[in-house]
Amino acid sequence: MSKFVIQAEDLAAQKKFAEALYQNYHNEAQSRGYEFTFSIRTYGCQLNESDSEKLSGILKTMSFVQGNTDDPDLVIFNTCSVRENAQDRLFGNLGLVKAMKRKNPKLIVGVCGCMMKQEENVEKITKSYPFVDLIFGPQDIHRLPELLYRLHFTSKRVYDVSKNDYLADDLDLPIDRSRRFRALVPIMYGCNNFCTYCIVPYTRGRERSRPFEQIIKELNNLAAEGYKEILLLGQNVNSYGKDNAGMPDFADLLEAAAKIDGISRIRFMTSHPKDLSDRVIDIMAENPNIEKHLHLPMQSGSDNILKAMNRHYTREQYIRTARLFRERIPYGTISTDIIVGFPGETEADFADTLSLMREIRFDSAFTFQYSVRPGTPAAKMEDQIPQDVVTERFTRLLELQNGHCFDSNSGVVGNVEEILIEGRSETAPHILSGRTMSNRLVNFTLPDDIDLPDGTHLEKGELFDGDRLEGCLANVRITGARPFSLEGRWESFTHD
Ligand code: SAM
Numbered sequence: 001m002s003k004f005v006i007q008a009e010d011l012a013a014q015k016k017f018a019e020a021l022y023q024n025y026h027n028e029a030q031s032r033g034y035e036f037t038f039s040i041r042t043y044g045c046q047l048n049e050s051d052s053e054k055l056s057g058i059l060k061t062m063s064f065v066q067g068n069t070d071d072p073d074l075v076i077f078n079t080c081s082v083r084e085n086a087q088d089r090l091f092g093n094l095g096l097v098k099a100m101k102r103k104n105p106k107l108i109v110g111v112c113g114c115m116m117k118q119e120e121n122v123e124k125i126t127k128s129y130p131f132v133d134l135i136f137g138p139q140d141i142h143r144l145p146e147l148l149y150r151l152h153f154t155s156k157r158v159y160d161v162s163k164n165d166y167l168a169d170d171l172d173l174p175i176d177r178s179r180r181f182r183a184l185v186p187i188m189y190g191c192n193n194f195c196t197y198c199i200v201p202y203t204r205g206r207e208r209s210r211p212f213e214q215i216i217k218e219l220n221n222l223a224a225e226g227y228k229e230i231l232l233l234g235q236n237v238n239s240y241g242k243d244n245a246g247m248p249d250f251a252d253l254l255e256a257a258a259k260i261d262g263i264s265r266i267r268f269m270t271s272h273p274k275d276l277s278d279r280v281i282d283i284m285a286e287n288p289n290i291e292k293h294l295h296l297p298m299q300s301g302s303d304n305i306l307k308a309m310n311r312h313y314t315r316e317q318y319i320r321t322a323r324l325f326r327e328r329i330p331y332g333t334i335s336t337d338i339i340v341g342f343p344g345e346t347e348a349d350f351a352d353t354l355s356l357m358r359e360i361r362f363d364s365a366f367t368f369q370y371s372v373r374p375g376t377p378a379a380k381m382e383d384q385i386p387q388d389v390v391t392e393r394f395t396r397l398l399e400l401q402n403g404h405c406f407d408s409n410s411g412v413v414g415n416v417e418e419i420l421i422e423g424r425s426e427t428a429p430h431i432l433s434g435r436t437m438s439n440r441l442v443n444f445t446l447p448d449d450i451d452l453p454d455g456t457h458l459e460k461g462e463l464f465d466g467d468r469l470e471g472c473l474a475n476v477r478i479t480g481a482r483p484f485s486l487e488g489r490w491e492s493f494t495h496d
């Protein structure tokens, strides 16, 4: 695979396809009396969510509007192949779409994302789900207009997954951001690390860092548009710039981002422990608008397993970095990723994982059972761990981590924290939810009678649309702790 920077001419050609389709769909919509709708189902990580925001932006340039999930004119599945269960979910949902297609034979079904970079998945769809009209890869998002054009004017299925590692100028792509206050900003694509369990380097290709000036320009634009929070994304943000000699590194980028006026919060993920520099931690400590949260996947606490995983750090090195963060930013939180049941993991290796968890006391953790990914070195390793052993270890690990999460949250009860409001709580519409500067989730209530920051007044007992407060900042007194969230009481709105 080679790296190709998408040229302006290529994007201009795509715009021509989009314009032709716009005319077409617009005219057809007028004659049938209602718009063409799309629905995108996104699996996996925030990079996939960011890709879906681009797909949505591109579709809107072709006159499509966001529709509901039950009867759209076009449905796209943006897939993830990191673990087997995400793959299974796709095939389950494709089975359901078959019935939708029977009801509406004109329904366009597209599948894209990481799974489409694995030939066996494309073969399975070709054989067992022939009603899928469109297949493309994660590097082909910018080519959606051309692919849809070919489908529309030939009426033949278009299965076209390119082999190149494209790097498109995101500034030239329409992005339909799903949040009003938070912008996802990929700073690099791909991964060079080849952790032995992981499929990502095979599906997302080699590391490609976006040009520094281009990212800064995007951040300035976002600040001017009123976005409050920026999420800098990459599989390993700390290797930003390493693919181009002389380029600024991640610490430079983070420092420059923190200087942009108007952005209240900057977060980044993911950091690889082997590449996170002390300077990044210093910059986090020194800049009030960089969130005090570090996502630092440990994967395992055993040096033997870390070596077999090809992680390139030891337990001691991990501890040193985590301690440095705790010392420099005592208010901060550390989250992690942990895999249980990697091939060859002995009870002693697992005990090392538990002891590292006790040592660091992670504020939160994403915990995974090892999932065999065909094509990765770990899939061929001997000593795959039986499922009953994995399940038993996983239960013990969850129990320990849940206790640490609860202790960590209990430590901030009584504090007044500044919360960036994300909207209404999903389960209780009268409760607002948001996050602290250290990325803790807080659910809180408003008093009965209150002036809202948009100048309106909330009367006692009045039902209100909490999503109106999305993106506002509020001081909230923390009144209670649960393992995965905090409870609080509003005290005041803050203005940045
Ligand atoms: N690039 C990031 C990193 O290295 O930390 C994470 C990318 S991956 C999408 C997110 C997490 O999924 C990994 O940190 C790992 O814990 C988990 N993961 C990846 N491959 C896995 C596998 N085969 N089985 C179980 N978990 C896996």
Ligand code: SF4
Binding pocket: 191, 192, 193, 194, 195, 198, 199, 200, 201, 235, 236, 272
């Ligand atoms: Fe996968 Fe490792 Fe790359 Fe993360 S750093 S995406 S776990 S190969």
